Amino acid sequence: MSKIVIVYHSGYGHTKKVAEAVHAGVLEAGADAKLMPVGEIDDAAWDELAAADALIFGAPTYMGGPSADFKKFADASSKPWFGQAWKDKIAAGFTNSATMNGDKFSTIQYFVTLAMQHSMIWAGTGMMPANTKAATRNDLNFVGGFTGLLTQSAADASPDEAPPPGDLETARAFGARIAAVTARWIAARG
Numbered sequence: 001m002s003k004i005v006i007v008y009h010s011g012y013g014h015t016k017k018v019a020e021a022v023h024a025g026v027l028e029a030g031a032d033a034k035l036m037p038v039g040e041i042d043d044a045a046w047d048e049l050a051a052a053d054a055l056i057f058g059a060p061t062y063m064g065g066p067s068a069d070f071k072k073f074a075d076a077s078s079k080p081w082f083g084q085a086w087k088d089k090i091a092a093g094f095t096n097s098a099t100m101n102g103d104k105f106s107t108i109q110y111f112v113t114l115a116m117q118h119s120m121i122w123a124g125t126g127m128m129p130a131n132t133k134a135a136t137r138n139d140l141n142f143v144g145g146f147t148g149l150l151t152q153s154a155a156d157a158s159p160d161e162a163p164p165p166g167d168l169e170t171a172r173a174f175g176a177r178i179a180a181v182t183a184r185w186i187a188a189r190g
C-alpha cells in the first residue's frame, strides 16, 4: 500500500478543511494517508516524510504566495534536500484563498519549484474545469486548477461555511487521483 502525506498550513481553518477532504479522497482510493500540519513537524515527522511515496503540499495563498508558515517548512526541507531524500516521490499541491483568482497560481508554482528542487515527480489535477454557461459554483473543479487543486473561501465565511461543498468534493477527487497516480508509479518502479 502506498503512503501519502498531506503536509499543510492553515492559519484560520479553511485550508485545513481542504486538507481533510484531500485526505479522505486518498483513503477512499485505498492508500495510507497522513495529515501533517507544518506546525507539528518533529524529528519523527521528518522520518515519515522521507518514508512516504508521495507528498501533497497545501497552504493558503497569503499576499500572492504560500503562507510564511509553509515557507518555513519548505526552508527546513533543505536538510532532506542535501541528501535528495525525496527524489522520485510523487508531489502535488493545493491552495485556498479568498478571491476566485487572488494570485493562487503563484502558490502552486512555488510548490512545483519546491518539488523540482527535491527532484520529485509533479502530478496535476487531471480534471477538466467546469467552465460552460451551464456551470454552477458547486460543480467539480469550478475554480479550474490544472497544475494544482484550487479552492476558494469567501473572505467573510467561517471554515464551517467555506470552501463550498463543490470545492471539497473536488479536493476528494484530487486526493483519489494522487493516490491512483502514486499506485501506478510504485507498480512501474517495482
Ligand SMILES: Cc1cc2nc3c(=O)[nH]c(=O)nc-3n(C[C@H](O)[C@H](O)[C@H](O)COP(=O)(O)O)c2cc1C
Binding pocket: 009, 010, 011, 012, 013, 014, 015, 016, 060, 061, 062, 063, 064, 065, 096, 097, 098, 099, 100, 101, 102, 103, 104, 153, 155
Ligand atoms: C495575510 C493574509 C494575506 C492574504 N492574501 C491573499 C491573497 O493574496 N489572495 C487571496 O485571494 N486571498 C488572500 N487572503 C485570504 C486568505 O487566503 C483566505 O482567507 C483563506 O481562506 C485563508 O485560509 P486559512 O483559513 O487556511 O488560513 C489573505 C489572508 C491573509 C490573512
